[in-house]
Amino acid sequence: MPYTVVTVSHALDQPLLELQACSLHRFLDDRDGFVSSIVVIDNSDEGELDRTRLFNCYGRLAPRVRFMQACAFGAFPHTAGWFRQQALKLMVARTIETPRYIVLDAKNHLVNPLSRAYLETVDGQFMRSYVRNFQQHPLRAYFESTCRYFRIDEAAIRKFMPPITPFVLSASVVRELIEYVEAREKTIFSYAFLERARSKQMTEFALYAGYLLHTYGDFSDLYRFDGQECPVIWQLSDKSEAARRLAEARESPFLAVHRNAFATFDRDTTHAVARFWQTRGLFQSKEQACSFIEACAQRFG
Numbered sequence: 001m002p003y004t005v006v007t008v009s010h011a012l013d014q015p016l017l018e019l020q021a022c023s024l025h026r027f028l029d030d031r032d033g034f035v036s037s038i039v040v041i042d043n044s045d046e047g048e049l050d051r052t053r054l055f056n057c058y059g060r061l062a063p064r065v066r067f068m069q070a071c072a073f074g075a076f077p078h079t080a081g082w083f084r085q086q087a088l089k090l091m092v093a094r095t096i097e098t099p100r101y102i103v104l105d106a107k108n109h110l111v112n113p114l115s116r117a118y119l120e121t122v123d124g125q126f127m128r129s130y131v132r133n134f135q136q137h138p139l140r141a142y143f144e145s146t147c148r149y150f151r152i153d154e155a156a157i158r159k160f161m162p163p164i165t166p167f168v169l170s171a172s173v174v175r176e177l178i179e180y181v182e183a184r185e186k187t188i189f190s191y192a193f194l195e196r197a198r199s200k201q202m203t204e205f206a207l208y209a210g211y212l213l214h215t216y217g218d219f220s221d222l223y224r225f226d227g228q229e230c231p232v233i234w235q236l237s238d239k240s241e242a243a244r245r246l247a248e249a250r251e252s253p254f255l256a257v258h259r260n261a262f263a264t265f266d267r268d269t270t271h272a273v274a275r276f277w278q279t280r281g282l283f284q285s286k287e288q289a290c291s292f293i294e295a296c297a298q299r300f301g
Contacts, residue, residue, distance in 0.1 A: 001100060002035070003035050003100050003101060003102055003119060004035070004036065004037045004038070004096050004101040005101070005102055006038075006039045006089065006102070006103050007020065007038075007039070007104045008041040008085045008089055008103075008105075009040070009042070009105070010043045010081060011042070011044040011048055011049050011050075012044075012259075013106035014050055014054075015292065015295065016106040016109075016296070017040070017049065017057075017106050018053060019109050019292070020108060020109045021059075022057045022059075022109075023109040023282055025057065025059035026280075026281055027110035027111070027113050027114055027253070028110070029113040029114060030061075035064070036064065037065075037097075038061060038064050039067075039092060039095075039096070040054065040065060040066070041068045042068070042069050043081055043088060045081060068092075070088060073190070074188065074190060076190045076191075076194065077191055077194055077195070083193075083194050086197060086203060087189065087194060090177065090189070090193075090208065091178065093169070093175050094178070098171065099171060099172065100119070100169065100171060101171055102166055103167045103169065104165050105165045105256070108165055108254050109254070109256070109257075110254060111255045111277075112250075112251075112252065118227075118228065119168050121224050126224040127169075127224075128224055128226060128227035128228075129161055129162065129219075129223045129224075129227045130225050131159045131160060131161060131162075131219075131225050132159075132160065132162060133157070133158045133160075141200045142200055142201065142202060142203045142206050143157040143163075144157060145196075145200065145201040145202065146201070149202070150210045150213065150214035151214070152210060152214060161205065161206075161208075161209035161219065161223075162205065163206055164230070169208060170222055173215075174208065177207065177208060177211040181193065181207075229252075230252060230254040230255070231244075231249045231252055233245045233255075233256065233273070234258050234261055235260050235264045236261060236269065239269060243272060246272060249276070257273070259299075260300060262296040262300055262301065263301030270293050270294070271286070273293060274286045274289035274292075275289075277289045
C-alpha cells in the first residue's frame, strides 16, 4: 500500500526542512516504492520557503515532491500559525491520493533507514502507533475536551494515541472526520477546528483518535500498538537529556530536535549531536554539523 509523506511548516524552519529532506534522501528505504509522494505545505504568514534549495536537498526524491500554500486549502480565521498548522495536517487528506499518509513536523528527520515495517504490520493490514497515559500530560485539557466532544468516557485518556509526529493516518478516515465536524458544526472545518483549538478544546491528532473511538469503539480496527516513539530533544533542562535521546535514536528511524532546543545546547551537547549526525551521514564533518547547530541557535534563539 503506498503512502504520502506530509510536512506542514513555514519559512522560519527552512534549515530544519532541509535537514529533513536530506535525511529522507539518505534513509528512505523505498525499494518497493511505498512512498509515492511527498507533500510540503508552506504555512508561512510572511515570506515563503526556498523551494529550489529544498528540491536539491530531496535529491533522488525530488520528482515526488509537491509544494502547496496554506491558502490553497481555503479560508482560515485570523489566528496563530500553530493552530492553522494543526488543521492543515488533517485538511490535506482531501488532496491525498494514497490510502495512508505519515505526518512529520520540521523537527523530525531520519537517522536510520525508514521502511514500510515502521509504518504498518507485516501483512500491511494495520498501521502502527502506540498509546500513553495522558492524565499528567500538558495537553490533558485538550484530550478531555475531545472525549466530551465525542461523548467518550474521559477515562480513555489513560490509553490514548500520541499527540506528536511522526503520525500515520488513514486518509479516508480523516476525510470522514472532516465531514462529520462540518455537518455537526454547520461551518467549514477550518473555522470549526480553529475556534475550538484556540480555547484548548482540540488538537489535530487527539481529534482524530477521538473520532476513531467514537466511530469504531476502539483503535484496533486500524492500528496495532507496537509502534516506536520518536525520540525528541526539547529545550534542555539538564545535560543528560540529549544523551538519552541520542541513545534512543540509535534504535529509531527518527530523531527530532525542537527548534527552541538549539539555543539551550552547551558545548558538549552541540558536539554530541553534531558527532551523531556526522556518523549518520547527514553532514560531511562534525564541524559542518556544529556550524548548522550554531546557525539554528541564532535563528531560533
